Amino acid sequence: MTPxxxxxxxxxxxxxxxxxxxxxxxxxxxxxxxGALGTIGAGSMKPDLLAQHIQKAQGLTKNSxxxxxxxxxxxxxxxxxTALRLGIRIFITSAGSPKIFTKKLKDAGAFVIxxxxxxDLAKKCEAAGVDAVVAEGFEAGGHNGRDELTTFALIPQVxxxxxxxxxxxxxxxxxxxxxAALALGAQAVQLGTRFVATQESSAxxxxxxxxxxxxxxxxMLMMKRTVPVRLMKNAFYEELKAAEExxxxxxxxxxxxxxxxxxxxxLEGDLSAGExxxxxxxxxxxxxxxVEALVARLMxxxxxxxxxxxxxxxx
Amino acid sequence: MTPxxxxxxxxxxxxxxxxxxxxxxxxxxxxxxxGALGTIGAGSMKPDLLAQHIQKAQGLTKNSxxxxxxxxxxxxxxxxxTALRLGIRIFITSAGSPKIFTKKLKDAGAFVIxxxxxxDLAKKCEAAGVDAVVAEGFEAGGHNGRDELTTFALIPQVxxxxxxxxxxxxxxxxxxxxxAALALGAQAVQLGTRFVATQESSAxxxxxxxxxxxxxxxxMLMMKRTVPVRLMKNAFYEELKAAEExxxxxxxxxxxxxxxxxxxxxLEGDLSAGExxxxxxxxxxxxxxxVEALVARLMxxxxxxxxxxxxxxxx
Numbered sequence: 001m002t003p004x005x006x007x008x009x010x011x012x013x014x015x016x017x018x019x020x021x022x023x024x025x026x027x028x029x030x031x032x033x034x035g036a037l038g039t040i041g042a043g044s045m046k047p048d049l050l051a052q053h054i055q056k057a058q059g060l061t062k063n064s065x066x067x068x069x070x071x072x073x074x075x076x077x078x079x080x081x082t083a084l085r086l087g088i089r090i091f092i093t094s095a096g097s098p099k100i101f102t103k104k105l106k107d108a109g110a111f112v113i114x115x116x117x118x119x120d121l122a123k124k125c126e127a128a129g130v131d132a133v134v135a136e137g138f139e140a141g142g143h144n145g146r147d148e149l150t151t152f153a154l155i156p157q158v159x160x161x162x163x164x165x166x167x168x169x170x171x172x173x174x175x176x177x178x179x180a181a182l183a184l185g186a187q188a189v190q191l192g193t194r195f196v197a198t199q200e201s202s203a204x205x206x207x208x209x210x211x212x213x214x215x216x217x218x219x220m221l222m223m224k225r226t227v228p229v230r231l232m233k234n235a236f237y238e239e240l241k242a243a244e245e246x247x248x249x250x251x252x253x254x255x256x257x258x259x260x261x262x263x264x265x266x267l268e269g270d271l272s273a274g275e276x277x278x279x280x281x282x283x284x285x286x287x288x289x290x291v292e293a294l295v296a297r298l299m300x301x302x303x304x305x306x307x308x309x310x311x312x313x314x315x
Numbered sequence: 316m317t318p319x320x321x322x323x324x325x326x327x328x329x330x331x332x333x334x335x336x337x338x339x340x341x342x343x344x345x346x347x348x349x350g351a352l353g354t355i356g357a358g359s360m361k362p363d364l365l366a367q368h369i370q371k372a373q374g375l376t377k378n379s380x381x382x383x384x385x386x387x388x389x390x391x392x393x394x395x396x397t398a399l400r401l402g403i404r405i406f407i408t409s410a411g412s413p414k415i416f417t418k419k420l421k422d423a424g425a426f427v428i429x430x431x432x433x434x435d436l437a438k439k440c441e442a443a444g445v446d447a448v449v450a451e452g453f454e455a456g457g458h459n460g461r462d463e464l465t466t467f468a469l470i471p472q473v474x475x476x477x478x479x480x481x482x483x484x485x486x487x488x489x490x491x492x493x494x495a496a497l498a499l500g501a502q503a504v505q506l507g508t509r510f511v512a513t514q515e516s517s518a519x520x521x522x523x524x525x526x527x528x529x530x531x532x533x534x535m536l537m538m539k540r541t542v543p544v545r546l547m548k549n550a551f552y553e554e555l556k557a558a559e560e561x562x563x564x565x566x567x568x569x570x571x572x573x574x575x576x577x578x579x580x581x582l583e584g585d586l587s588a589g590e591x592x593x594x595x596x597x598x599x600x601x602x603x604x605x606v607e608a609l610v611a612r613l614m615x616x617x618x619x620x621x622x623x624x625x626x627x628x629x630x
Binding site: 001002005011012013035118119120137138139147148149150151152153154156157160170171172174176177179180181182183184185215216217220221225245246247279280281283284299302303305306307309310311312313314315 | 452462471485491562
């Protein structure tokens with residue numbers, strides 16, 4: 001166990017990422033029942049729908065549940081109030097300053113985790129009273145930092161920068177990755193892409209199947225200078241790429257991005273015009289197991305790797 | 316030990332990267348004497364100078380030495396012939412097809428390692444008879460692949476794609492990183508940035524001091540669509556960045572790049588107009604030890620980490 005896992009009452013060091021469109025109450029409850037931190041992704045939900053997903057998850061598990069709230073949404077505070085009212089006491093906040101809601105959440109007795117992409121932001125989180133950080137690397141799917149720090153470079157530098165626990169995210173989809181992240185000093189790992197391709201995720205089956213077919217080089221971080229997002233290469237990606245190659249400005253890119261692309265891709269299964277947010281580790285994902293079977297396998301792999309390190313005697 | 320280390324007669328799983336301007340015979344011999352694979356970077360040397368560095372190194376150590384040959388240089392074959400004539404039997408080739416020289420090197424009894432940035436190129440290396448690959452991630456300093464795969468995502472996908480041994484490169488500067496890379500399935504690690512900041516590297520002291528001052532976010536991969544290279548942010552970087560922001564074409568970028576920028580920066584210490592090739596892990600580098608002290612410390616850190624993995628009992 002790690003101190004963070006003990007504190008959050010987890011029997012594994014795994015956090016199921018709270019993602020837009022794919023992680024509702026069903027996925028979160030399944031993850032929690034498997035000993036991971038089950039997380040509802042509030043980013044794609046109005047407060048009423050979030051309440052429904054929280055209540056659904058709470059009806060399916062007595063284990064630890066979290067809500068992920070991207071702070072850039074105008075309903076972020078309503079989402080937080082809804083989750084607090086329904087008894088949620090673990091929050092993962094992102095895409096905004098840790099100063100905005102940390103005090104309110106701490107005053108309500110919550111454990112606050114903030115997502116960072118640099119050691120500097122991790123220090124600001126610690127100063128703001130945040131309890132732990134998710135340090136997310138460039139290889140992660142979806143929205144991403146502008147400094148392009150990778151998981152391998154980011155984790156040890158964040159671990160050295162702060163005293164609060166660090167959860168590693170980006171590039172992890174099996175027990176080798178969990179062991180590697182813990183070697184770098186993380187106390188837990190957050191997996192997104194791997195959980196999209198499970199029975200319980202609400203991703204459209206077309207999207208799940210596309211992940212199974214994906215190779216290592218089938219994603220790219222787009223809009224690096226404006227709102228960086230890693231997505232799967234498809235017709236929509238080609239459209240963005242063509243615009244970026246002629247130096248389209250932010251307005252033009254946002255126009256291409258339009259509205260509802262993520263929903264169309266990930267929830268409704270439009271593999272061509274939809275936005276398919278997915279990480280570089282998609283190439284490792286080759287099946288769609290139940291969450292219970294997945295977590296058991298990840299931990300078995302972790303145990304095998306962590307017990308079998310090569311020994312190099314002193315010369 | 317790992318099979319690769321046994322085969323190459325190494326007492327540590329560490330490869331000192333062969334880098335332009337900073338890794339001559341002195342650094343390679345020191346690394347070899349410390350139980351790592353000492354590598355002379357031929358990329359910045361004419362064949363005569365390479366011969367001098369090889370002979371110098373051979374006079375300082377009886378341990379394993381390698382030569383790194385970037386195949387894009389027009390003198391690559393002369394460099395290979397020179398090294399073979401002087402008894403070098405471990406080659407690290409990069410920046411070109413593994414089909415060009417692998418047969419010639421194997422016929423001469425050499426062990427051939429090729430640098431790759433994708434699982435697909437690793438498969439091509441295996442098919443061409445290459446003995447091992449260095450899989451180098453996006454976070455690495457210097458020249459880099461266009462697919463932007465990070466070490467965390469790249470290593471397990473390369474390990475799964477081929478049967479030959481994989482050496483992990485990019486983002487590694489301490490024993491935590493070595494343990495993490497081995498957890499991902501690598502049989503050894505290649506360290507570049509960390510070895511630049513040693514007593515024995517021929518980097519200019521200005522450059523070494525700049526590495527000590529560097530923060531995690533002080534590098535960026537530039538020229539991503541033409542000849543990607545990761546370098547430290549300085550006036551030269553700002554010049555490239557300004558050109559890229561207005562979509563300068565390859566010719567214009569190469570004109571800014573000019574000639575001799577790397578030599579000016581790394582060997583002659585021009586921190587402003589020079590090209591300073593360095594990785595994202597520079598932020599972890601805080602001293603300029605001897606190679607012997609560095610390797611001993613890295614292995615001590617590795618032993619500590621690899622023996623102390625958290626245990627998560629089955630529930």
